[in-house]
Each structure stands twice: as structure tokens, then as C-alpha cells.
Amino acid sequence: MILTVTANPALDLTWEIDRIEIGGAHRADTGAVRAGGKGLNVARIAQAQGFEVCAVTTCGGATGAELRDELDASGVPHVLIPVTAPTRRSVAWVDRALGDTTIVNERGANPSAQEWSAFTAAVRGRVAAASVLVISGSFPPGAPSTILPELIAAGAGRPVIVDTSGPALLTAADAGASVLKPNRAELAEATGMADPIEGARSLIARGAGLVLLSLGDDGMYAVTADRMLRARLSEPLAGNPTGAGDAAVAAAATLLADGDDDPEHILCRATAWSAAAVLMPLAGEIHPTWRDLERALILDGDSPVPAAPHDPEEPV
Template sequence: MRIMASATFPLPTRARPIVTLTVNPALDISTSTAQVIKDHKMRCGPSRIDPGGGGVNVARTIQSLGGDALAIYAAGGLTGATYRQLLEAENVPSVVVPIDGTTRESFTVDEGGSGEQFRFVLQGPEFSEAEWRSCLAALEAAIVPGGYVVASGSLPPGVPTNFYAQVARLAHQRGARSIIDTSGDALAAALAEGVYLVKPSLRELSELVGRELSTEQAEVDAAAELVARGSAQLVALTLGDQGAVLASAAGVIRLPVPHVQVQSAVGAGDAFLGAFVWRLSQGRDPEAAFRSAVCAGSATAAKPATEMCAIAEVEALEKLLPEATRY
């Protein structure tokens, strides 16, 4: 299996480098219509296409904030070729792992009348064992001791459930810190291996600890439990408009989200993670990185489609955040 580095953009070099891995990227198509009506042909407004997917969006965020990250991703078919062109146009350094299948698409429709957003995410292409192993090989070649490895997004058909656990193991073996952002059995397997940072939603955290989390204290206790278990050194629980919680060996803190006019939730969680790891790579402490992450998620939610936030927007929102609540 050939692995292609971008011929246009050099791989980034930095003291604490960041590498992201996306095995199931998606070409994000966004548009709008006045009203979504069953069985009707709905005329749409202007459309926009972005290169999406967890790890790629993390790298795009870091790029937008003024940092560097190497994005490793699998791509194939005509959709994959378009995807690569779009990412290169954003000057994101990348390594492409070719696959026989066609890169998937996702489709987002904003309903003008109600302000609701409808998201349709297609299943990814079937991977052969050789293809997913090539993704791991590309990652292993790119890991730098002391750096960060961010593996994010869903797993396409054919990729084993323990894939992200293998990613975490590779990072540990190479002296790097692993950040995993996925869900279900793949997330549970990665946490059984042990990771540096994990970013579950409330539903995902509830599944991990095996109980309903119906109070603020229950949320705090569950996040702290993952740290106590050794599943993750940092647990960033994202709660949408209810803010976010950060648990570590130093304790648990909570931040609200700054108020913004939300345009699109697509990519907001990835922006949160991108800002978090970028600040960590700069030597910021986890609490300072967490503040930037909360603001980056909000700033991205205020953008259309899958457009990522800018550093000035993040810094402006940081000035509005109160001190964290400590537990």
C-alpha cells in the first residue's frame, strides 16, 4: 500500500509536534433550505464543501490558530481526490494513505424557517486489513517522542474495534501522548489501553461508567473515576451549552461556554480538541489549555458549515470567561 506525503507542503517540525490520524474522513457538504418537508423536492441555497472528519478538523483548527500539525488520513476515489485538493488548499501538511474504496460524504442542511440543523453522515468505505495496517504504519513513522498523537473519528467497516487501542500503544511505545476521540466499543478499548486525554460526551461517559449521570455531581464523579482508574490522565467532558468539565489528578474543574450566535455545530468538538492539544504542545498547563478549548469550540460553532475558528476569536472569548468552578 503506497503512502503519499503532500508534494506541496513540507511536514511540520516543532519541539512538541502534533500528528493527527483520521481513518474515516468525510467530504462535508453544507447547504440550507426554507423548510424540510417529507416527500417534497426542497430547493436549496448556496452549498459549501469542506474537508471534514475528526483528526483532520483538529489539524485544520491548529492551522487556523497559527500552529502546525501533520494530518494523516485515508482517502480513495474521486471524492478522495477532491478531499485532498481542498485540504492542500488550506496549507495543512498531510500524509495520504490510499484506499480502494471511495471517501465518504456527509450532508448538513440548515432549515431557515426553524433554525434547526439536520446532519446526515454516510458510512465509510470497507477497509482491507492491509489498508488499516498501512494507516498504523504511516502513524508510527510520523510519531516523534515527546509529541502528541490525536486519533479521532469513527471507524469504517473492516477496521477492528481495538484500532485506537493500537494507536495508543504505538504512541506510548514511541514516548508520545495519545489523545483519542471516538465512541462506543472503540473508545472503551482505547481507555483499557490507557490514554493521555479523552473527550467524551455525557452519553459516552455514562456508557463508560455504566450508570446514568443525571446530576452535576454525578458528572464530576464519573469524569474523576476515569482518571482514578488510569484510563486517562485528562478527561474533558463536553456538555454542549452546559459547558465542560476537566478531570485530572489535580482535581476537577468546570467552565461555562461563552455566549455566541450558533451557526453550525459541525466541527465544534474537533475545534475544542484542536485548541486543547495545541495549547498543551506550547507548554501551557491543562487548565489554561482547557480554557482555550472551550472558547475554540464556541468560536467554531459561530461559524458556518465546517469553517474553523481563528486565534483572535478564541482570545476574545477567553477574556469573557469567568474563573473555573472547582470541586
């Protein structure tokens, strides 16, 4: 079973617009509403690919009730910890003309000490049945610095994947996470290093086992203590990148759940699923042609990192 942990879930709202004009008024068809947050997206994808999952997250207020109802309808097994603060929202505007997406994420509110205690207890109570633990997404402002190390420690004895940003990324490396999945901007922010490979290697030196470094259109790197590989498509795909990073995490989790920890296998599957997510309108899904994308990948070893200041992956 793959256990996913989402400490700062969101009610995802998505609208498709013919073309976005800054300062203009727009009309759109009815938008899509989905229980979101990176760990919930990971659980959706893994379950759709035939894997047993359980998603642990929180819900609060009217938005939390919508999240709960949608998650109940989705069929994804889950455990919801009630909190007082309303669940945050994440809004995505998909520009059909440009083929890109603009995202605004609310930061979220910090649960109380008692609510955090219930949350971590729920994870500890279910991790014994898990083959892989996935901790995905941001933590709300003011969250105790001890929460992430506690969650990683709860997963001792099994692979632990962490997809987060800011100081929490360094905390996860220090705590010995098996896999970290930053994008270029997140890595630079956390490490202060302009060279993403140097940044990835610094996370390995701190205790991480594997860094999956997403570079958007330029593909993905797998960096370990003794290997560096890059996988990419010959041309970038147009679509909605929201959830592409979550698809990469789901790919890593499913391979690890099957006992495959080869960095090359994880890199290729993660790159293919990430690309397949771009082809879907909503986060938490991958296109059924992902096997074709995987076969089309170009795999390089020790290749230079392209200088690309824009990374289309969504913030957490």
C-alpha cells in the first residue's frame, strides 16, 4: 500500500479560457472542482494505475466539506482529520491559445497543536501497512518545524518520498528521505545555489538518497551519490502542467512499491508520467499514452544542465 500524506490540502478550481488578457474580463464554461493537494494527486494517479493507496489529509470549513464530498465520490481511500481553519483553495486558469496555465494558491492556515497531534497519529497508525510513504506539498505558515521530521521518522524501514519546498526541503534531506523531488526554482530557493546539479548534490550530502530534479520542458535529472542521469523528450508538450510533479512522485512511489529502486527506471517512469500529466486537463491524472512517451525518451548521462529560468511546474 502507498500511504500519501498531505499536510496542506486545497480545493482545486480550474477554468479553461480561450485567451487570458491581463486586466480584462473573461467568460468560461463551468469550472472543475476537485479535492487537491499534491499527496491527493499522487494517490489518485497511483490508484488509477492499479495500486492500493491511502491518503491522509485534513479538512475544515465549507471548502473542506466540498473537498470531503469530492474525495468521497472519487473512490480514493482516505483518512480526513477535521480542523477548525477552512481548507485553502487553489485556482488555475488554463489559457487555450497559449497552451499554458496561471495558478494562484492560497497559503493555508496552521492547525492547532491538538489537530497536528491527531494528524501525525493518523499517519503513524497506518504506516505499518504501507510499503511506501509519500509526503507531498507545502506546510501551512506557522507549522511546527518538528512535523516533517516526525512524519519521515514514522516511515522508517520503508522508502519515504518527500516533495516539498523552502526550508522543509533541507529538513527532509537532513532527516534522510529516500527520494526528494524539487524543481529548479524550489532547489535554488532552498539551497541558495544557482547550479541545480550542485544543489541536488548538496541534498545528497545532507542525507537524501535520490534527487529527482524537474526542469520542466528540459526534462528531469536523477542524482544520487554516484550517478547523474537526464531523461527528456525531443520536444516539449503543450498543456496543463498542474500536477506534473505529482505524477512524477506517483511514478517513483509505484516502482518502489514493486521493489524497483533503480534510479534509471525511476527517472524514466517519472519523466513519462510527468509528461503524460501535462496532456490531461486536471491534476491527478495521466494520459494513457504514457508508455509511448516513455519509449520516446532520450536518456543522457552526465549531460550539462540547460539554463532555463522558467519552470512551468506549479508551486506547492
